[in-house]
Amino acid sequence: MYSSSIIKKSCLNLKSTLRQTINLSILDTHLLPQCQSINQFNQILSQMLLTGFIKDTFAASRLINLSTHSTFIPFHYSLQIFNILHNPNGFIWNTIMRSHLERQNSPHHSLYLYRLFLVSCNAFPDNYTYPILLRCCVARSSEFEGREIHCHVVKLGFDLDVYVRNTLMNLYAVCGNMVSARKVFDESPVLDSVSWNTILGGYVQMGDVKGAEFVYSRMPEQSTIASNSMIVIFGRTGCVARARQVFDEIQRKDMVSWSALVSCYEQNDMYEEALVLFVDMNANGIMVDEVVVVSAISACTHLSIIKAGMTIHALAVKTGIEAYVSLQNALIHLYSSCGRIMDAQKLFNDGFLLDQISWNSMISGYLRCGSIEDAKTLFYSMPEKDVVSWSAMISGYAQYERFSEAVALFHEMQLHGIRPDVTALVSVISACTHLAALDLGKWVHAYISKNKIQVNIILGTTLIDMYMKCGCVENALEVFYAMEQKGVSTWNALIIGLAMNGLIEKSLHMFADMKKSGTLPNEITFMGVLGACRHMGLVDEGRHYFSSMTVEHKIEPNVKHYGCMVDLLGRAGFLKEAEELIESMPMAPDVATWGALLGACRKHQNNEMGERVGRKLIQLQPDHDGFHVLLSNIYASKGNWGDVLEIRGIMAQHGVVKTPGCSMIEANGVVHEFLAGDMTHPQKNDIERMLDVVAEKLKIEGYAPTTSEVSLDIDEEEKESALFRHSEKLAVAFGLIIIAPPTPIRIMKNLRICNDCHIVMKLISKAFDREIVVRDRHRFHHFKHGSCSCMDFW
């Protein structure tokens, strides 16, 4: 029998052997990385449990440290080991708290453990503990908890440790409290490079250029890191030249130095410079990573240079960084905004965890290339829609003239409680303009005022345009005068709008004001000015403005300007001069130019020229309905039914269908549509009766229908009845029923108002004492007391 002391002794020997073996062979620092799998780890762990070696705090420390640093060991495993340890030392506590923060991203657990740590036996927080805890506070962005930790630091006497002080500084800086951060900095007995970088980084993050410059200028050594920070803050505050200067002065530029400058250019809309620098960076053999590549791609997107973008994409693939989400997003944005929707779609479909911007840029990409349905499908399948998604979709509808859908979506957006941004507002107002939905337009305007939304140039101009095109000149002027900043487009909307509403003198006056204000007129402005002259037949003024374009403003007239002049001259009866002007044009006259001349021939009954021009036009654009109709009208007015039939034949041959006249009228927020001869309206009986009343009253006023323009070879009575069912007459009858005076009856027509309807509207305005506003495809007619604002010239 062995005595117990011998057993004890041999056990001790065994233990020490084991300890040495295991300690040296497995737990030694240099051999630790050899543990490569959970199996190997389990072997070590079970050996230690079996031998009781686990109770050795030093060995346990190594083990815990190993486990928390190995990705193949789940964190809860480490936690279990921690829980069976009897007396974890400070090192173990620190390790497990750090692991909670870094691996679990649960800083609150670390802070909770700290409380247990404080009351545990045989272990005390040390100077390593506090940087961890302070990082936890940063992760929770809790300055309050940070202050508490700061108190402990001071009480326990660790506040002279430079690591602790640097972390404290960082905490205050991240929480935006630069005063406290600066206090810690200023009161530090020892400052190392990290201290300087930290305080500098704080100012950079706050966007405090002065603070950053102050720190930078006083640094004992302006490291690359610090210079990089300066490039960043100069870039963010628009000081591009200074950023460049700092960059040039860096002795040893690293990847971030280059990258920061690329991004500085990119953020300041200097996309060419950004790309040049990116190329330069490559030429200098600097490594690139996903961040700088994203900047470069974004520059390509802004410049719409798809080729460079694709080259960079290839570079990214070669570098092996193509899987980064930020890069995927940037590429999707690039491809979708450059019209390569298929490439974008592929990336999008393969993409994983793509951000909101990708969804939005796919939607705008689809819309850009006209795939509205795809955009719509994507829009409705999005997990989350933000204002940008809604705005993109609404403006897409508006751009493709799907105005009622734009308005409907705007309403839907309201129901979802999304506050519209300026883009959405602009789109919906423009939709209102086209739908003549004045009520909604006014509502949107009120919404803008109520919510104090800044009316920028675009929004203001859109509002002016809307009011002008709805015939509300006063409201338009009000918007105009209230605008702080005005652009060319603003003046243009005003000039064109006034002219359109018959206020020619005022329109030309505004043009003079515009010149006085120093805003340079452009091609559109002259469309408005010449248009104004045209509306009133101001031939001399028109000639003057036309020649002033080249002489005074250095603007070459385009086809449209010529067309306008031809129209002006032609209408005034200067047919010969008009035709000569066409022949003198430096560019090929377009269909509209000839069309203007044809219209003039019709008006001045120059049938010889009319037929010549008409035939030419039909050849030029065989599928245009208007010219056939005009020409056929010329024949019809002469009773030349044979030629009328021939034109009809040509029309049938080319499948030309006369665009049906269509008038819209808004009543109580609902837009009603009437087609010529269309009697499908639910209130058709009332309308029918009202038409009879109108006919009665007009007869008293001495009205006789102008049937000569009806080019149908039918008898007079039928002609009269067809004439009396023109869409604008149906609309006005409906308006007389449903809109109570003194509200004007507002009608919008797709074609130009015909002569007969114009007469009828004047008579109605007198006989019923109503104000009627008709907007045809050209301009406005304000009927009041039997006369029209166009003075019968249109």
Next chain:
DNA sequence: ATAGGGTTAG
């Protein structure tokens, strides 16, 4: 006796 901690930037 011993291991471990902090900052910044595109």
